[in-house]
Amino acid sequence: MQQIKHWLLAAAVGLSLPVAATAGTADLVKEGEKIFTTKNLGNCLSCHAANGKKIDGPGSLGPKLTGLSVWPKKALYDKIYDPYTTNPISAMPPFGKNGWLDDHQIQALVAYLKTIH
Amino acid sequence: MNVIKITVAALLMASLASAASFNTQAEKDRKALIAYMEKKFSDPAKNKGSFFPYSTNEELSKRFTKGIKRDAFRLGSYAYDKGGKSQYDEVMEMPPFEDNIDAGKALYEKKFANGKTFKSCFPDPAIAGEYPKFDDKKGTVVTLTLAINECLKANGEKPWKMKKGKMADLEAYFASASTEAGKKVHIVIQSEAAAQAYEAGKKAYYSQRGYLKLSCATCHVQGTGKRVRNEYMSPLLGHTTHFPVYRLKWQGLGTLERRIEGCNKDEGEKPHKPGSPWMSNVLYFMAYMSNEMPVDGPAIRK
Numbered sequence: 001m002q003q004i005k006h007w008l009l010a011a012a013v014g015l016s017l018p019v020a021a022t023a024g025t026a027d028l029v030k031e032g033e034k035i036f037t038t039k040n041l042g043n044c045l046s047c048h049a050a051n052g053k054k055i056d057g058p059g060s061l062g063p064k065l066t067g068l069s070v071w072p073k074k075a076l077y078d079k080i081y082d083p084y085t086t087n088p089i090s091a092m093p094p095f096g097k098n099g100w101l102d103d104h105q106i107q108a109l110v111a112y113l114k115t116i117h
Numbered sequence: 118m119n120v121i122k123i124t125v126a127a128l129l130m131a132s133l134a135s136a137a138s139f140n141t142q143a144e145k146d147r148k149a150l151i152a153y154m155e156k157k158f159s160d161p162a163k164n165k166g167s168f169f170p171y172s173t174n175e176e177l178s179k180r181f182t183k184g185i186k187r188d189a190f191r192l193g194s195y196a197y198d199k200g201g202k203s204q205y206d207e208v209m210e211m212p213p214f215e216d217n218i219d220a221g222k223a224l225y226e227k228k229f230a231n232g233k234t235f236k237s238c239f240p241d242p243a244i245a246g247e248y249p250k251f252d253d254k255k256g257t258v259v260t261l262t263l264a265i266n267e268c269l270k271a272n273g274e275k276p277w278k279m280k281k282g283k284m285a286d287l288e289a290y291f292a293s294a295s296t297e298a299g300k301k302v303h304i305v306i307q308s309e310a311a312a313q314a315y316e317a318g319k320k321a322y323y324s325q326r327g328y329l330k331l332s333c334a335t336c337h338v339q340g341t342g343k344r345v346r347n348e349y350m351s352p353l354l355g356h357t358t359h360f361p362v363y364r365l366k367w368q369g370l371g372t373l374e375r376r377i378e379g380c381n382k383d384e385g386e387k388p389h390k391p392g393s394p395w396m397s398n399v400l401y402f403m404a405y406m407s408n409e410m411p412v413d414g415p416a417i418r419k
Contacts, residue, residue, distance in 0.1 A: 046345050057347035060171045061340055091339070093329040093385075100328050100385070 025111060032112025035105055042080075042101060042109060047092070050116050062092060068116040076110045140306040143315050143405050150406055151187050154341065154354045158185040158197055161342065169342055181342070191358040191413050193351030197342060201349065205417060214289055214363045214415045217370050221290025224283055229272040235287070238268035245288070245295040246302040246358075246412040249401045251311035258314050258397035261288060262372060266392075279391035280375035285361045289370060292361065292414030302358055302407045318402030321395055322353075327386030333399075336380075345383075348419070357404040359416035366419065373400060 035041040037055070049058035051066040058064075068076060078085055081096030095101040101109070157168045162178040169177055181197045195202040225235045225242060248261035259267070262284060266276035277284045306312050322333045334353070336345070341352040360373040367375075374391035377399070381388040389395045 057344075059346050059348075060169075060173070060344040061336075063171045091331070091335050093331065098328045098330065 028108050028111040029115055030112075031105075032108035032110070035101070035109050036112055041105070042095065044109075052117055065113070065116050068113045071113070073110050073114070076113050077106055080106050080109055139308060139312045140315075140405075142312070143306055146319065147406055147408060150338070150354050153338070154190055154352050155186060157342065159183065161197070172343065187354065188410055190352050191355035191407070191410055192416075193355070193359075193418065194342075194349035196352070196355075198349050201419075208417050212363070212415075212417065214370055214417070217286045217289045217361075217363075217415070218293045220283075221286040221288070221293075224287045225290055229269075229274050231272055233272055235265075235268060238264070238271070239291075242291050242294040243298040243300050245292040245414060246300045247304075249397060249404055250305065251307065251314055251401065253308050253310060256310055257394065258318075258401045260374075260392075260397050260400050261291065262374060263392055263397065279372060280378070281367075281369060281371050285370040285372050285375075288361045288372060289415045292359070292412065295412040296414060300412045302404060302410050302412060304401070304405045304408050306405070314398050315402055315405060317394075318398035318400070321399050322402055327381070327384035329383075329385040331384045333380065353403065353406055355407050355410055357400070357407045358410050358412055359414040361415050363415060363417045364419065365417070370415065373403075 036044045036050075039046075045055050045058045047059040047062035049055060049060075049064040051064060077096075079092075080101070082094040083090040083092040084094060093100075096103075096106055157164060158181070160183050161169060161172075161181040162174065165172065165174070165177055180199055182199060182202075185196050189196045192202070192205070195205045225239075228234055245261065248264060249258045250264075251257075252259045262279045265284065265287060266279070269276050306315055325332050325335075334340075336350050337353040337356065340350045343350055357373060360376070361370050362376065363370050364376075372391070374396060377396065378388040378391075389399075
């Protein structure tokens with residue numbers, strides 16, 4: 001039963017997203033990009049380059065981001081929320097756990113990261 | 118008689134041994150840091166996997182200098198970044214801090230209201246490498262900045278601000294006099310309390326802080342040679358040899374305390390006050406790591 005509910009929900013989301021949320025998604029991606037490159041928001045570019053994106057002077061404290069389009073959204077969300085869950089000695093800050101970025105901002109970042117191939 | 122001699126000798130030996138042992142841990146730390154940095158920069162391109170996983174092959178093989186030894190790390194990122202070094206050399210031909218050194222010398226010789234001068238506290242100006250010291254009577258670390266203010270107070274003068282202005286000028290004169298005299302960094306850990314202050318500073322240096330949860334070491338030990346945006350990060354080794362520093366960003370001179378405040382902000386942390394126990398202990402630890410390296414200040418940084 002649980003399983004079926006899950007599938008139904010997934011199908012509904014899958015169906016409704018492209019129709020209802022195309023404009024919304026584009027906005028969300030844009031917002032995410034802004035958070036990625038803005039000093040007092042994510043400032044992700046201070047440590048990361050991103051494949052296929054034009055970024056002015058990306059840092060090298062973190063890896064060049066590639067292939068994120070195939071990552072599950074949840075994995076991306078978790079990485080930003082608290083990288084220590086998958087890598088306890090990560091040099092990456094826990095942006096969600098420490099309250100610096102809110103849920104919506106992280107969702108926006110995830111949308112942007114999903115455009116990185 | 119013989120027994121007494123032996124006892125005295127044994128007592129002497131014991132006190133010698135313990136005096137030396139207060140810095141045992143610090144010496145281990147210092148040697149490990151030198152080994153780490155020298156290994157990391159022995160051949161950056163070859164060491165990519167172990168030390169620079171996210172750097173480009175291009176920068177590691179073309180831009181970076183190989184085989185750097187301890188004393189060269191006092192140049193910060195210019196020790197390994199060829200591009201930065203050539204710009205540095207150019208600016209150093211006409212250093213913008215000459216006037217500051219002259220102003221510092223004048224301050225050193227200027228009479229206080231009571232007729233005395235800084236010479237009454239610091240007979241020799243070539244002392245930049247001797248600080249911070251641990252004061253066993255007070256039980257605290259005394260940085261050069263604090264020692265200067267204590268001298269002012271002891272002579273009935275008002276203490277100075279600790280980040281720039283007169284303080285930076287006088288420290289520039291001390292640094293320049295020490296450099297000319299060929300002095301080396303010489304930090305002493307002479308007691309159990311001093312060793313504890315060192316440990317407190319080390320702990321602060323390696324602790325994650327601020328909302329970004331970064332430590333100084335993230336950027337200046339593991340991070341040395343990596344970039345934040347376009348900026349290469351300098352090593353902890355040699356961080357205190359050359360201050361005060363003239364920063365192009367400041368268009369002026371600043372003390373170590375001023376520089377660290379900037380890094381506190383980068384970590385997303387409320388800056389620690391110059392003169393606070395946090396700052397003094399961190400400076401004591403940092404300076405010890407530079408022990409035996411030549412004093413080389415003032416210097417220039419972006």
